[in-house]
Amino acid sequence: MKSVCLMVSIVTTVGLFAGAGCNDTTGKNPETNLEFRQVKASLEESQQRSGLLEKDVERLKTSLGDAESKLADTTKARNNFQQQVQDLTVSRTSLEAKVDELDKARTSLETRVGDLTKSRDDLQKTVESLSATRGVLERQVADLTKARNAALDDARVAQTKVDALNDRVKAQTQQMIELQDQIKTIRAVLEQLQQKLE
Numbered sequence: 001m002k003s004v005c006l007m008v009s010i011v012t013t014v015g016l017f018a019g020a021g022c023n024d025t026t027g028k029n030p031e032t033n034l035e036f037r038q039v040k041a042s043l044e045e046s047q048q049r050s051g052l053l054e055k056d057v058e059r060l061k062t063s064l065g066d067a068e069s070k071l072a073d074t075t076k077a078r079n080n081f082q083q084q085v086q087d088l089t090v091s092r093t094s095l096e097a098k099v100d101e102l103d104k105a106r107t108s109l110e111t112r113v114g115d116l117t118k119s120r121d122d123l124q125k126t127v128e129s130l131s132a133t134r135g136v137l138e139r140q141v142a143d144l145t146k147a148r149n150a151a152l153d154d155a156r157v158a159q160t161k162v163d164a165l166n167d168r169v170k171a172q173t174q175q176m177i178e179l180q181d182q183i184k185t186i187r188a189v190l191e192q193l194q195q196k197l198e
Contacts, residue, residue, distance in 0.1 A: 050179040057172045060165055064162065064165040064169060068162055074155045078152060088140060088141045
């Protein structure tokens with residue numbers, strides 16, 4: 001809005017200057033020179049603002065690239081976690097099946113006595129070892145599940161930042177285009193003024 005008001009003011013000033021030039025083409029009065037300097041100053045200010053805006057856009061593009069890289073890394077880590085969880089789930093299922101089978105074998109062996117007692121003790125130790133392994137795997141699965149959920153949250157946050165940066169880049173780019181259009185218009189007006197002054 002401020003840029004539009006500035007543009008309207010410049011165009012009005014140029015119109016007044018053009019009218020003054022038509023009414024007095026024989027000399028260069030101080031008011032005309034003052035208006036010319038004001039228009040030129042406005043052009044320089046617009047050019048400076050355009051340069052600053054271009055730098056802001058470049059910085060935003062750099063930030064966007066960093067955010068996209070982080071999102072890609074987070075997505076890769078999430079996929080790795082998911083694969084590990086799937087592998088551990090398969091292993092846990094297999095171990096649970098083995099434990100169940102050993103439990104059945106233990107129940108059968110416990111009905112025997114005498115010379116089968118030693119074998120029964122060995123099998124019980126094996127079952128205990130497998131049960132401990134299952135507990136460790138279950139804890140690992142729980143930890144990996146937490147890590148996967150954290151990675152998903154990080155990915156969502158990164159995506160939100162990427163979207164916000166995209167919006168800012170679009171807005172800044174649009175402002176830069178508008179300023180460039182204003183600069184073109186001001187330059188055209190300056191050329192007309194210079195021709196009249198000549």
